[in-house]
Amino acid sequence: MKIAIARRLLAQIIDHAAADPEKEVCGLLFGDGAEIAAARPAANVHPDPASFFEVDPVALFAALRGERAGGERLIGHYHSHPRGPAFPSVEDAAAADPSADRLWLIVAGGEATCFRAHRGGEIHDCFDRVTLSVHD
Numbered sequence: 001m002k003i004a005i006a007r008r009l010l011a012q013i014i015d016h017a018a019a020d021p022e023k024e025v026c027g028l029l030f031g032d033g034a035e036i037a038a039a040r041p042a043a044n045v046h047p048d049p050a051s052f053f054e055v056d057p058v059a060l061f062a063a064l065r066g067e068r069a070g071g072e073r074l075i076g077h078y079h080s081h082p083r084g085p086a087f088p089s090v091e092d093a094a095a096a097d098p099s100a101d102r103l104w105l106i107v108a109g110g111e112a113t114c115f116r117a118h119r120g121g122e123i124h125d126c127f128d129r130v131t132l133s134v135h136d
Contacts, residue, residue: 001116002131003103004035010112010134013039017080017107024053026079028063029103030072036103038072044079052091053079076103078112086113093124103130 017025026044031037042059046052055077063074081089086108088096096104096117104115104127115127122128 078105081108
């Protein structure tokens with residue numbers, strides 16, 4: 001699978017992670033099956049944000065309500081790994097809802113990788129790699 005993303009949007013997500021390098025930052029991704037068209041930062045409300053993330057449920061529910069009302073389609077989220085690679089951790093797999101079939105864009109060390117969470121994925125039985133096609 002491949003998904004497109006504008007270079008400026010990807011840089012915005014990477015910059016968000018770099019702005020708070022000691023914590024996992026997170027946000028929501030909007031678009032369609034072909035492109036990530038928008039990203040919105042969200043608060044990480046996990047009690048241990050240095051090691052884990054949990055997207056603020058207020059932001060998540062607002063995005064879902066907006067989608068139901070005909071707004072932007074929520075296709076996934078992003079988060080950072082301050083002390084690990086841009087690769088899904090076992091903890092990420094435990095937190096994922098594979099039935100939602102959403103994108104997981106992970107930022108670490110100034111790079112970003114993308115995965116799709118679904119049942120039976122090749123990584124942790126939960127994720128498959130998605131190629132990011134970066135464009136201007």
